[in-house]
Every structure is written in structure tokens, then in C-alpha cells.
Amino acid sequence: MNHPLVPFASVFVRYMRLSDLEQVQAIDHMSFTLPWPNSAFQYELMQNKDSIPMVAEINLTNGEKLVVATVVLWKIMDEAHIATLAVHPDYRRQGIGQKLLAKALLEAIRKGARLATLEVRAGNEAAQSLYRRFGFEVAGRRPRYYKDNHEDAVIMTNKNLDTFYQDWLTSIAEEDPNPD
Ligand SMILES: CC(C)(COP(=O)(O)OP(=O)(O)OC[C@H]1O[C@@H](n2cnc3c(N)ncnc32)[C@H](O)[C@@H]1OP(=O)(O)O)[C@@H](O)C(=O)NCCC(=O)NCCS
Structure with missing residues (x-):
């Protein structure tokens, strides 16, 4: 585990x-x-009415606040598309990414999303592992999708945003990531 x-x-x-x-x-x-x-x-923030942009903020022990993670979901019709998700490198692997993703998915479901989709680099095992944990399954591939290294994109979806899943998301969203 990394230490902040x-x-x-x-x-x-x-x-x-x-x-x-x-x-x-x-x-x-x-x-x-x-x-x-x-x-x-x-x-x-200013123009995209379909956007759900959220952040995770930590309260430091010295009283300061710091934004350490960011997510943008697009809620289009009944679909939540995870456009971006990132945690500051110094604060990864401490449950912050999953807490932020759970909250953002709950917000998208509250606004009417019934399925969720995303694209992720084929070699991004950390993110794919997180999404698998959230019930996403591989639904397809876009060959040579990324312009910098022509890496494939893996398309992942979760079509099962039922009440049982929402309860699970709520439990993740309420977990308090603990640095130690
Ligand atoms: C992917 C990312 C958002 C995960 O954020 P995080 O705060 O480190 O993730 P969490 O601590 O909430 O991890 C939750 C679970 O996801 C999985 N996971 C997260 N990082 C992982 C890694 N490096 N290797 C394997 N599994 C990982 C694990 O199952 C983990 O649970 P565990 O720690 O109990 O084993 C973060 O690594 C990141 O910002 N990466 C760079 C940007 C990126 O790739 N974004 C996704 C674009 S699609």
C-alpha cells in the first residue's frame, strides 16, 4: 500500500x-x-448539462482540505458513461477511487441511469480490476483507439444497476478510506 x-x-x-x-x-x-x-x-462544469463532475476531497490532519481524485460521468438517456476517473498518485490504493466511483454511479442512477459503460486502455490492469470489482464486464474492443501509442480500448459495461447493486454502492460510498 502507498503511503500519503x-x-x-x-x-x-x-x-x-x-x-x-x-x-x-x-x-x-x-x-x-x-x-x-x-x-x-x-x-x-459550465456547459455540459449531461455531466456529473465530482471530486474526492481529503481533510488533512493540519486542518487543510485537498482535492485528490476526480471523476466525470455523462448521463445520456438511460446510460452512465464514465468519461474520466483519476486519483492523485500519492493517494492511490486507499479506497478513494472506489468511494468516488460509487458516489458518482449512485448519482447517475438517481438521475435515471440503468446501465453504465466506459472505455479503458487494454493495458490498464489497475482500472480494469477496479471496474470488474464494480460488476463491469468486457463488452467489446476498439482497436488502436488511443492516439499516443495506438493501444486498444476495452469497452466495459454494467447492465445490472438494480437495487441490490445500489445497496452495495451505498456501502462502498459510506466506507471511510483509512490511511493506516
Ligand atoms: C484506477 C484508479 C482510479 C484506482 O484508484 P484507487 O483510489 O487507487 O483505487 P482503490 O484504492 O479505491 O481500489 C479499489 C480496488 O480496485 C482495484 N485496484 C485499484 N488499483 C489497483 C492496482 N494498481 N492493481 C490491481 N487492482 C487495483 C483493487 O481491487 C482495489 O481494492 P483493494 O485495494 O482492496 O485490493 C487509479 O489507479 C488511477 O487514478 N489510475 C490512473 C488513471 C486511470 O487509469 N483511470 C482510469 C481510466 S479508465
Whole structure:
């Protein structure tokens, strides 16, 4: 398990705000070889009515707050599409990604989503492992989808967002990631 640079006391998930953008973009750049353009998160916040942009914020033991993870879901018709999900490298493997994803999926379901989809790099075992844990299954492949290294995209879906699944999401969303 990685240890955080600064100890944190608790994790809180909420909707993204304009004031988060600098931290959100920094996490995006640290997490992806093809980060989103700087205007993209602002578009999600200000213009995209189908967007569910959320962050996980930690309360540090010194009283400060820090955004350490970000997610954007698009809720289109009855489908929730996970457009991006990233956790700051120093805070990974501590349950923050799954808490944020669970909260965002619950929000999409509350707004009418009945299935969830995403694309993930074929070689991204960490993310695929997380999504498998969330009940996603491989539904297809887009050959040479990513422009930087022509890696395939794996399409994953979860068509089973029933009440039993929602209860499971709620339990994950309420878990308190514990650094130690
Ligand atoms: C994928 C990512 C969001 C996971 O975030 P995280 O906060 O580290 O994940 P969590 O601690 O909540 O992990 C929950 C579960 O997911 C799986 N998982 C997460 N990271 C994993 C890894 N590196 N290897 C294997 N399984 C992993 C495990 O089942 C884990 O449970 P466990 O720790 O009890 O074994 C994070 O690694 C990340 O930001 N990666 C870079 C960006 C990215 O690839 N985003 C996805 C794009 S589709």
C-alpha cells in the first residue's frame, strides 16, 4: 500500500466546483498520457448539462482540505458513461477511487441511469480490476483507439444497476478510506 505524503483524517465526495479546476487538471496531467485540454473540465462544469463532475476531497490532519481524485460521468438517456476517473498518485490504493466511483454511479442512477459503460486502455490492469470489482464486464474492443501509442480500448459495461447493486454502492460510498 502507498503511503500519503500528508496524513489525512477523512474523505468527502462532492460535486466539482470552478475553484477545484487547478487541482483537478493537475491530477489529470499526473494520471494520463493524453490529459484533457484545460478547457475541458470547465466545459463539463459550465456547459455540459449531461455531466456529473465530482471530486474526492481529503481533510488533512493540519486542518487543510485537498482535492485528490476526480471523476466525470455523462448521463445520456438511460446510460452512465464514465468519461474520466483519476486519483492523485500519492493517494492511490486507499479506497478513494472506489468511494468516488460509487458516489458518482449512485448519482447517475438517481438521475435515471440503468446501465453504465466506459472505455479503458487494454493495458490498464489497475482500472480494469477496479471496474470488474464494480460488476463491469468486457463488452467489446476498439482497436488502436488511443492516439499516443495506438493501444486498444476495452469497452466495459454494467447492465445490472438494480437495487441490490445500489445497496452495495451505498456501502462502498459510506466506507471511510483509512490511511493506516
Ligand atoms: C484506477 C484508479 C482510479 C484506482 O484508484 P484507487 O483510489 O487507487 O483505487 P482503490 O484504492 O479505491 O481500489 C479499489 C480496488 O480496485 C482495484 N485496484 C485499484 N488499483 C489497483 C492496482 N494498481 N492493481 C490491481 N487492482 C487495483 C483493487 O481491487 C482495489 O481494492 P483493494 O485495494 O482492496 O485490493 C487509479 O489507479 C488511477 O487514478 N489510475 C490512473 C488513471 C486511470 O487509469 N483511470 C482510469 C481510466 S479508465
